[in-house]
Amino acid sequence: MSFTSVWLREPRKPSGPGRSREEIVAAAVELLDQEGLDGLSMRKLGARLSAGATSLYWYVATKDELLELAYDQVWGEMAVVDPDEVGWRDALSALAHSMRQVILRHPWSGDLIGRLPALGPNALHVADRMRRMFKAAGFEGSVIDFASSTLTAYVFGMTIPEIAWNAAMGQTRYDADEMRATVRKAAADFPEMLESVDLDVYEDPQAVRELCFDFGLVSVLDGLERRLAT
Amino acid sequence: MSFTSVWLREPRKPSGPGRSREEIVAAAVELLDQEGLDGLSMRKLGARLSAGATSLYWYVATKDELLELAYDQVWGEMAVVDPDEVGWRDALSALAHSMRQVILRHPWSGDLIGRLPALGPNALHVADRMRRMFKAAGFEGSVIDFASSTLTAYVFGMTIPEIAWNAAMGQTRYDADEMRATVRKAAADFPEMLESVDLDVYEDPQAVRELCFDFGLVSVLDGLERRLAT
DNA sequence: AAACCACTCGCACGGTGTACGAGGATCGTC
């Protein structure tokens, strides 16, 4: 079996007092946040740490490995609450919202979801907590995994295209009228669509996306809860 | 507003009898299927069409534009059925399965979901059909859009990490015992997880993913259906 | 014949990841 991943290697180097893996990963996350996935290059990262580009290869086998580490860092930001304190539904709901916020804060991580399996310690931690929540809800056996996958899928699937949308909008100021005109033109071939689509949506797209996310989240949780009542 | 996208430009060139945009896009999809997103380069694509690398730039403004075109090609493969014939639930279920299959067949498209908004004619067609299905179910106004987003999100979110998993597995033959050992080691710090996780899962991961997808799909549809009963 | 046009493509530029091997710094042991 190949399956090369940082997480399956021998324990890391003890790391002396100089540069450390953690420091490098932190700088990478910073650079990724500022310049996106394409903005991260070993040379730029090296410069930011006042080091040569190839010096980093002492701490990290490859750029992909660095991305694996940065990706798990993101998972570490997701906030879990104890289901015993707020109830499983609220706990899951809060976790879902947190996941969305974290991904939107680090848009580059959306690109990595389809490329790297989430095997880092932080990702496993989150997965473990979500499992507990579903267990607290009354799920058992492999259904716990199915339910977790379903909720995670919903959050990712809702958030990832949101990133694309934000990126396409770019830095230009948003103009509701102009956007409406664009949509009207783009969807000219679909009269039914235009007829029922609510063009007021483009007045405050941020708020609508929030609304949409909540709608879907409630629906998914309802659907999952229904599996309990057999 | 910037928002540069192929779809918002003036109608395409008439395209004479020689090389055509369609031909180039088709070759690009073929290359992407064979070598993945990183495997597509203008030089390789040019060679495949026995053309110079930069010749393609006559038909396509930029590589990103080519990707937009290829991406929409994928949307064109998704199969829609008429909700009047099979009922809205079956129609949506079939569409969801089709979307998953198509994305798995073109794994590179998973990476594009987070980068390009789905604005091509084929994507709009699918969106329009899904809207009709939800309309046939009884949804109204912007709730149609919310429900569509929710279902699409579920399908994407379930499928995209599946791509990552397939990619990580690589070409090496799958060994259930070895995989179990790896998982046991990776999850050593999460005793609860190991205790309830079903290790038989690794006997036939393909079948389990299928099962998981169906479970989530039924749940999502149930949750959405519940929104109808106000 | 001349002018225009649609189209092709070689070259060059500035970027990328990273293999390699020569160096420097620091430490343990004699």
Next chain:
DNA sequence: GACGATCCTCGTACACCGTGCGAGTGGTTT
């Protein structure tokens, strides 16, 4: 103090990338 060994840095080099530019080619129109 001397001398390896080990840890760590990094300049150079290679193969590749997207694509701007401008020269060239062939067919059609005037």
